[in-house]
Amino acid sequence: MTTTPTKAQIIDGVALSKQLREDVARRTAALKTRGVTPGLAVVLVGDNQASQVYVRNKVKACSDAGLHSVLEKYDASMPEAELLARVEALNNDPAIHGILVQLPLPAHIDAHKVIEAISPTKDVDGFHVASAGALMVGQPGFWPCTPYGCMKMLESIGYDLRGKHAVVIGRSNIVGKPMALMLLQKNATVTVCHSATANLKAMTLQADVIVAAVGKRNVLTADMVKPGAVVLDVGMNRDDAGKLCGDVDFAGVSTVASHITPVPGGVGPMTITMLLVNTIEAAEREATRLEKLGNISK
Numbered sequence: 069m070t071t072t073p074t075k076a077q078i079i080d081g082v083a084l085s086k087q088l089r090e091d092v093a094r095r096t097a098a099l100k101t102r103g104v105t106p107g108l109a110v111v112l113v114g115d116n117q118a119s120q121v122y123v124r125n126k127v128k129a130c131s132d133a134g135l136h137s138v139l140e141k142y143d144a145s146m147p148e149a150e151l152l153a154r155v156e157a158l159n160n161d162p163a164i165h166g167i168l169v170q171l172p173l174p175a176h177i178d179a180h181k182v183i184e185a186i187s188p189t190k191d192v193d194g195f196h197v198a199s200a201g202a203l204m205v206g207q208p209g210f211w212p213c214t215p216y217g218c219m220k221m222l223e224s225i226g227y228d229l230r231g232k233h234a235v236v237i238g239r240s241n242i243v244g245k246p247m248a249l250m251l252l253q254k255n256a257t258v259t260v261c262h263s264a265t266a267n268l269k270a271m272t273l274q275a276d277v278i279v280a281a282v283g284k285r286n287v288l289t290a291d292m293v294k295p296g297a298v299v300l301d302v303g304m305n306r307d308d309a310g311k312l313c314g315d316v317d318f319a320g321v322s323t324v325a326s327h328i329t330p331v332p333g334g335v336g337p338m339t340i341t342m343l344l345v346n347t348i349e350a351a352e353r354e355a356t357r358l359e360k361l362g363n364i365s366k
């Protein structure tokens with residue numbers, strides 16, 4: 069007797085993004101009635117092709133949701149001091165509530181120094197050490213957009229993380245580590261794997277939830293997944309035909325997992341969406357602060 073393989077439910081990042089962006093648009097309209105138009109500044113230094121596409125998408129997503137956005141493009145030769153001065157000017161610009169400096173930066177610029185120059189109140193990418201610290205101790209701050217998007221995807225399927233075992237593959241500062249902290253905050257038991265993990269399969273086979281954030285195709289295959297696990301694929305790679313694909317063997321893992329995110333159309337769109345969510349959040353906090361000071365008319 070043959071058994072028909074089950075098919076995992078797709079967690080559709082495009083559809084979920086649409087819902088969340090509609091909510092951002094509503095919150096933007098409400099904020100405008102309080103005299104504040106949320107504003108995002110995107111700073112791009114150099115001509116990295118992928119970065120150009122990312123910033124264009126971010127700016128377009130802002131205008132679609134009614135947010136004000138400014139794209140500042142600079143030559144790759146821009147001195148670090150000049151970039152730091154631009155960040156400082158944006159910190160002091162009342163029309164800007166969120167600042168995003170697109171990474172990577174040219175080699176002569178210290179990216180860490182630039183990120184640290186952004187005011188934590190405008191750090192909508194969530195990369196500032198103040199944001200990382202706030203996430204670690206469970207205080208309000210800004211969560212990095214990609215893992216934040218993954219959390220929203222779990223929320224969208226009503227997944228209760230309490231007591232579940234989550235395995236995160238990858239420990240970068242922008243995805244893996246904050247992802248682990250967010251899962252922990254929701255009472256999952258978390259294992260973080262990386263390039264020195266001795267037996268990745270032994271770890272992933274124990275997982276109720278797996279987040280793959282490595283940047284290598286087929287890091288996660290069907291034989292590494294417990295039946296019924298939820299699999300979130302953060303990776304962005306190219307297959308042999310040049311098509312965008314994730315870290316997960318989608319076809320294989322789909323026959324074992326209960327839920328899975330596709331690439332494209334999964335975590336990717338959620339990342340930009342959470343940037344909008346963080347920006348509207350930053351603007352709402354600022355509006356409330358100013359209202360308390362009595363500085364703006366109602």
Ligand code: NAP
Pocket residue numbers: 214237238239240241242243244261262263264265268281282283284287302303304305335336337339
């Ligand atoms: P990263 O900084 O290169 O980190 C990759 C992580 O994977 C590292 O922690 C590394 O371990 C680990 N790793 C490498 N090989 C491994 C292996 N064989 N087994 C287990 N772990 C391994 O990358 P990132 O910035 O976190 O991004 C990860 C992927 O997500 C990339 O494909 C990136 O393009 C994608 N991404 C997508 C979005 C989105 O919006 N969809 C956003 C951000 C990133 P070590 O620490 O030991 O080196």
